[in-house]
Amino acid sequence: MVLPDKLNHVDYRWYVVRTKRHQESKLVELLEKRKAQSKNILEIYAPTHTTVNVHQDGDEKQKPLFAGIVFVLATQQALMDFIKEHSLDGDVQYERKKEKGESTRMCVIPEEQMRAFRDYNENYADKVIVLERPYTDYSFNEKAGEPNEIVRVIDGPLAGCEGYICRFRNGKRLVFQVRGFEPGSRLTVSYPKAWDLHVVRLHNMEGDRLSVGTEKGRAVDLLVGFLQGCGYEERILPMLYDVIDRLVAKPSLVSLCKELHKQGDVAFSQRLAQMSGKEAELVINLARYERDNSGYVRENWNKLTLRPFLTPTSGVEMEDGKTETELRHKDFTEIIRKVDITEEAYQPSRQKDETITTTYYAHVGMVRDGDKEEYICFANWDGFLQAYFLTAGKAHEKLIESFRNYAPTLYKVLTDADSPVKAVPDFKVGEDTLNVLAIQSSAQEKDAAKDQLIETSVRICTEVNTTNRLAVWRRYLRTVWLHE
Numbered sequence: 001m002v003l004p005d006k007l008n009h010v011d012y013r014w015y016v017v018r019t020k021r022h023q024e025s026k027l028v029e030l031l032e033k034r035k036a037q038s039k040n041i042l043e044i045y046a047p048t049h050t051t052v053n054v055h056q057d058g059d060e061k062q063k064p065l066f067a068g069i070v071f072v073l074a075t076q077q078a079l080m081d082f083i084k085e086h087s088l089d090g091d092v093q094y095e096r097k098k099e100k101g102e103s104t105r106m107c108v109i110p111e112e113q114m115r116a117f118r119d120y121n122e123n124y125a126d127k128v129i130v131l132e133r134p135y136t137d138y139s140f141n142e143k144a145g146e147p148n149e150i151v152r153v154i155d156g157p158l159a160g161c162e163g164y165i166c167r168f169r170n171g172k173r174l175v176f177q178v179r180g181f182e183p184g185s186r187l188t189v190s191y192p193k194a195w196d197l198h199v200v201r202l203h204n205m206e207g208d209r210l211s212v213g214t215e216k217g218r219a220v221d222l223l224v225g226f227l228q229g230c231g232y233e234e235r236i237l238p239m240l241y242d243v244i245d246r247l248v249a250k251p252s253l254v255s256l257c258k259e260l261h262k263q264g265d266v267a268f269s270q271r272l273a274q275m276s277g278k279e280a281e282l283v284i285n286l287a288r289y290e291r292d293n294s295g296y297v298r299e300n301w302n303k304l305t306l307r308p309f310l311t312p313t314s315g316v317e318m319e320d321g322k323t324e325t326e327l328r329h330k331d332f333t334e335i336i337r338k339v340d341i342t343e344e345a346y347q348p349s350r351q352k353d354e355t356i357t358t359t360y361y362a363h364v365g366m367v368r369d370g371d372k373e374e375y376i377c378f379a380n381w382d383g384f385l386q387a388y389f390l391t392a393g394k395a396h397e398k399l400i401e402s403f404r405n406y407a408p409t410l411y412k413v414l415t416d417a418d419s420p421v422k423a424v425p426d427f428k429v430g431e432d433t434l435n436v437l438a439i440q441s442s443a444q445e446k447d448a449a450k451d452q453l454i455e456t457s458v459r460i461c462t463e464v465n466t467t468n469r470l471a472v473w474r475r476y477l478r479t480v481w482l483h484e
Contacts, residue, residue, distance in 0.1 A: 012042055014073050014109040016093040017083075021067045027090045028070055031082065040078035045071040045118065049125035071109065120178045123157035128189040131175065135188040138164045138175040139207065139348045147207030148175075149468045150346045151199035152353070158197060162346065162353060165194050165468055174199075201468045202353060203345040212289075214478040219286035220301050221308065221482055222279055225315020228307075228327060230267045237304055239268075244297050247287035253280055279313075305432045306334060307363045309379040309457050310481040314338070314361040331430030332367040335377075335450060339458060344466070358484050362454045365429065366446065375446040377453050378427060378438040383479030385435035388414070389425050406467040409459040413437065420449070421456045 019027040024046050035041040047069065070090070072079055083092055093107040109117070131138075141148050148164040151174070163176025173190040174197060191197070210218070223243060227236045246256055253272060260269035275283070290296050307315075314336050318325045323338040342357045364379045391399050403411040413421050420440075426433040437457055441449035461481045464470050 012040075012073055012075055014071055014111065014114045015076075015079055016107045016109065017070045017072055017079070017090045018093050019068050019070065019090045023089070024068065024070055027086075030086055030089060031070065031072060034082050038078050038081075041072065041074040041082070043073040045073075045114075047071075047121050047125075049121055071114065076106065116178070119157070124191065128178075128191050129173075131188045131190055133188065135175070135177050135186070135351075136348065138166050138188070141167065147204055147348075149471075150202045150204050150207075150348070151197075151468055152202060152344065153197050153199050155198050158191065162202070165199075166190070199468060200344065201466045203343045203356070205345045205347050205356075206349060210483060211475070211478060214482060215282060216286050216289060216296075216300075217308070217478060218312065218482045219282040220297065221311050222275075222282060222313050224304065224307060225311070225313050226268060226271045227315075229314075229316040230265075230271060232268075233329070237301070239265075240301065241298060244287055244290050247284065248291045251284055251287055253284070303432055305429050305434055306332070306365045306378075306380045308480055308482055309364070309381060309437075310339065310341075310360045310362055310461060312358075312360060312482060312484050329365075332365040335362075335364050335366060337362045337364075337454060339454070341458065341462065343462075360481075360484075362458070364450060364453055366450065367429070369440065373443050374440055375443060375449070376438050376440050377446065377450045378424070378429075378434070378436040379453060379457050380434055381423070381437050381457075381480050382435045384473070384476045385423055385425065385437075387473075387476045388423070389435065402469060406469045407460060407463040407473075409456060409463055413456065413460070421453055 017027065017031075028044055028046050031041065031044045035044065074082075079092065083090060094104045095107050139147060148166050150162065151165055153159055153161045153174070158174075158176075161174070161176045163174050166173055166175045168190070171192070172194040173192050174194045175188065175190045177186045177188055220240065223240055224236060227239055232239055243256065246259065247253075250256075253275070257269040257273045260266075260272070286297070314325075316325050316327050316336055318336075318338070325336050327334040327336060339360050339362045340357050341360055342355055344353065345356045346353045362379075364377055366375055366377050368374070369376050388399075400411065400415065403414065412419050414423055421437055422439070424436050424438045427436045427438060437453065437460075439449045439453045457480075461477065464473050464477050465481070
């Protein structure tokens, strides 16, 4: 018994059939007639847009791209039978030989690639511009000296596309890649109206770098956390300045630890000795910066009330299996909670996206509200909210609209009178004041209120950090979220 040839009878593939330019409709008509007679020709597709706008030598020109091409979903045998009959009207395209002596093969388009190509051609081929430079050339902004933002489109005809937001002569565009009609081929294209797209910003695992301010803030917070954990309290700032002055004079952590141990600061010296290489580098770089900018630490950290809301280190060590601890201060109790934050990330060199989770520590204060049987839980959003409270007039109205569209949790906190979490200016904590996010509750509900404040603050952090529309506020966010 002879079994049927699977390739020719039951294996349907997308093939590329070429014809003369402007003869595509005639070829489609002939294929449609054969399709009506043969069950082994399932679908015929002729690209709706056969020319593209090409950016070349500083100008945009129209060039043919898909002229004389028709795609056919059929078995190989059915298509070859058609070609034999109509050889003057069309011919099957073959792949180029990759190695000497290799046999030629018919060009086959995978179903997934064909769907992507059709989606591109039918929905936005007439809107995008094909770029002459490689896709990787658009990862960095030479004028700004920083990487371009990487985003993913989350709805509309471009949903799922990932690319760079780049500035061109006539505005910002989304630069991304689309699959060509030949296997493995790619086109670098730009969509001209980047601000019309609904996108989410991806963390650039290779390009995103900590700002100088964030690096120094993390180094100070690291030392403050260690000092708090070692019980220094009122002596934290004097000890911080002393440590920095010693490292400026002699940038050696080994010598510093020995000196501290000798003078009786044993626990602190041991904690410094346990720092990771990355943490030690942060502290030494802070000392070098202080050496070149004398007075920097004292000027920028002249008071200490409550640490920023999210930091990479807890300071106080937690018991095994615990995700939360308390630290008693003179005027309030600090709750430190372990928080895992998940981000969408991208590796440009590998053109690969992934999801990463990083552990941070949330710091919130709890204080009794005067003589009432109520409590106020608050988080340090001092610099961020100070910038917000300074806005006024039309600038303020536009800002609120931006928050409404791109940071809805923050918008609700700032505008909804019924929001349990409030933005409070000049909140009194002992002798100091802070701009805070705060929530008030009864004694019975204070744990639930604490949870709500932490969850709300984390949502605001992630919303601001994952939109490309609030770049300025991401910079202010560094006073709240000392990123890893």
